[in-house]
Amino acid sequence: MKYGVFSDIHGNYEALKAVLDDMDSQGVEDYICLGDLVGYGSDPGAVLDTVRDLSSIIVAGNHDYGIAGYLSLSYFNRYAREVARWTQDQLSDEQLTFLSNLPLRDENSEAVFVHSTIESPELFEYVLTAYDAHVNLKKQTRTVSFHGHSHVPVNFLLNEAVSHNQDSVVSVGESKKAMVNPGSVGQPRDGDSRAAYAIYDSDEEKIEIRRVKYNIDKASEKIQKAGLPKILGERLYHGK
Numbered sequence: 280m281k282y283g284v285f286s287d288i289h290g291n292y293e294a295l296k297a298v299l300d301d302m303d304s305q306g307v308e309d310y311i312c313l314g315d316l317v318g319y320g321s322d323p324g325a326v327l328d329t330v331r332d333l334s335s336i337i338v339a340g341n342h343d344y345g346i347a348g349y350l351s352l353s354y355f356n357r358y359a360r361e362v363a364r365w366t367q368d369q370l371s372d373e374q375l376t377f378l379s380n381l382p383l384r385d386e387n388s389e390a391v392f393v394h395s396t397i398e399s400p401e402l403f404e405y406v407l408t409a410y411d412a413h414v415n416l417k418k419q420t421r422t423v424s425f426h427g428h429s430h431v432p433v434n435f436l437l438n439e440a441v442s443h444n445q446d447s448v449v450s451v452g453e454s455k456k457a458m459v460n461p462g463s464v465g466q467p468r469d470g471d472s473r474a475a476y477a478i479y480d481s482d483e484e485k486i487e488i489r490r491v492k493y494n495i496d497k498a499s500e501k502i503q504k505a506g507l508p509k510i511l512g513e514r515l516y517h518g519k
C-alpha cells in the first residue's frame with residue numbers, strides 16, 4: 280500500500296492542493312493526516328473539509344484542539360492566538376465538533392500515527408533529540424510510526440541505539456523501528472519553503488520525504504486580505 284502521510288497544513292489550501300496533486304502523480308492509495316489542519320492560514324474550512332473527505336486516519340494537533348476549545352489558547356504565541364480566535368469564527372459548529380472529536384493517536388496494521396509523542400500525546404511535546412525518540416520508540420507497537428508538530432522532517436531509527444538523519448529516502452526494513460516526521464505541508468520550518476510530506480510504501484518498506492513547490496504569493500496574499508498578522512504570510516517565503 281502507498282500511503283500519503285502529511286501533517287501541519289495550518290489552513291494553507293494552496294500548499295495542500297499542491298501536495299495532493301503530487302500524491303496523485305505518485306500513485307498514493309491512502310491518505311493519513313497527522314494533525315494541525317488549521318491555525319496560521321486563511322483557509323481553515325476548505326482545508327478541514329478536503330482533509331476530512333479523503334483521509335482514512337486523522338489525529339488531533341494542538342492547534343486543532345486549541346481552536347476546538349480543548350486546549351487553552353494561553354499556550355499559543357500571540358500570532359497563533361490571534362489566528363485561533365479568527366479561525367473559531369470561520370468554522371461552523373459542526374466543523375469545530377469534528378476537530379474536538381479527533382483522536383490523539385491512531386494506528387492501522389502497518390504504522391502508528393500521532394501529532395506529538397506516542398508516550399503522552401495529550402501533552403503535545405516535541406520529539407527533537409535521540410533521547411526523546413528513544414523514549415517513544417520503546418513504546419512503539421509497530422515497526423513504523425509517524426509524528427508531526429515540529430514542522431521539520433527527520434527520521435529516527437532504532438537499531439543498537441537511536442540514530443537520526445534527514446535523508447529523503449529511508450529503508451525501514453533495515454531498522455528495528457523507525458519514527459518519521461514528514462515535515463509540514465503549510466508552514467515548513469527547516470529553511471526550505473516548499474511543502475513537505477511523506478510517501479510510505481509498506482510493500483517496499485520505504486519512506487520518501489517529498490518537497491513540493493506551491494503558490495506562496497497567493498497563500499501569503501490571502502493571509503493579508505483576511506486581516507491576519509502579515510508575518511504569517513512572510514514567513515512562508517523563508518520556510519520558518
Ligand code: ZN
Nearest residue numbers: 287315340428
Ligand atoms: Zn503545527
